[in-house]
Amino acid sequence: MAKLRGFSYENGRNVAESTKFDDFDLRILRLLRDHGRMSLQELSERIGLSPTPVARRVRNLEAMGVITGYAALIDEAALGYPVSVFVSVKLDRQVDQALAQFEAAIQTFPEVVDCWLMTGNRDYLLRVVTDGLKGFEDFLTSRLTRLTCVSSIESSIPIRRVKSGISRQP
């Protein structure tokens, strides 16, 4: 059984959840995942534990990096950004500096909400959020295509979000 970064693997599966987290932890995570502002007292009532151990467990989960933060969920459409576009970006075949340059630029673009480096040849998948197709066009012309490392761009427009999760349910 190989050990890696404190997690144990078995049959290619990460079994951290069975060794590291008990039922109370999982129930805390499930509740906080859906109700991030739930008080420790309400948590303790729902899982049948007194507030003190609940507070300890939450602090531990935060310290272990399982809970990385808390966020208010914001309706982008209600805010004035109703259009999401998925953009596939392929970079020029250059040195790895192109990746660093591209990624640094992405971090500064408020329109880019999510970005993944994909397997394949310097392929990125982006979710770009704007106030309309005109705004998206502006993003393409004034932001993305100005990056010299960008070789090709392909856009896919979604109709509707069917399921919107923050993370997999614990």
Place this chain on the structure above:
Amino acid sequence: MAKLRGFSYENGRNVAESTKFDDFDLRILRLLRDHGRMSLQELSERIGLSPTPVARRVRNLEAMGVITGYAALIDEAALGYPVSVFVSVKLDRQVDQALAQFEAAIQTFPEVVDCWLMTGNRDYLLRVVTDGLKGFEDFLTSRLTRLTCVSSIESSIPIRRVKSGISRQP
């Protein structure tokens, strides 16, 4: 200037943010977006307003549906789910019931964290989170391919998440 659902449009842009939300609202949203558990008192200190109007504004933003909820951000890898896969699913050319059936099934699959209906022919984009490639294979064989409405599947494996946003910054 056309009116639609309480928002005003100008030059194809939604200008709700300039008419509906002032600077205080935006600063509240920015803070809560990054620190979902921040107390109203701390919010009020940071934006230079007393706690009462801050509480009112937050309640209004919630009632208007701009803030749709709060969530703890959970590190999927630390929890035991280190593998994300993007899956493109094409449905059989059938009646619209196929879409409803597919979407209902998706909601029940814990592995599917995110799902979008794309423009094109019954195309869905999914992000599937599992404990490894074996777990992903299990998801394909025991979940996705068992849905009779699924016509074709294409998987893309990301290497790394470059930017992970919950929503566009207000």
Place this chain on the structure above:
DNA sequence: TGTGAAAACCATCGCCC
């Protein structure tokens, strides 16, 4: 690890500007 109580902190309300 879990419990209970005390002190510090916070949210909320009525009222006034």
Place this chain on the structure above:
DNA sequence: GGGCGATGGTTTTCACA
């Protein structure tokens, strides 16, 4: 709309089992 103060609920931090 914003600000002030009082009230009741929440969190934290103890000592202790």
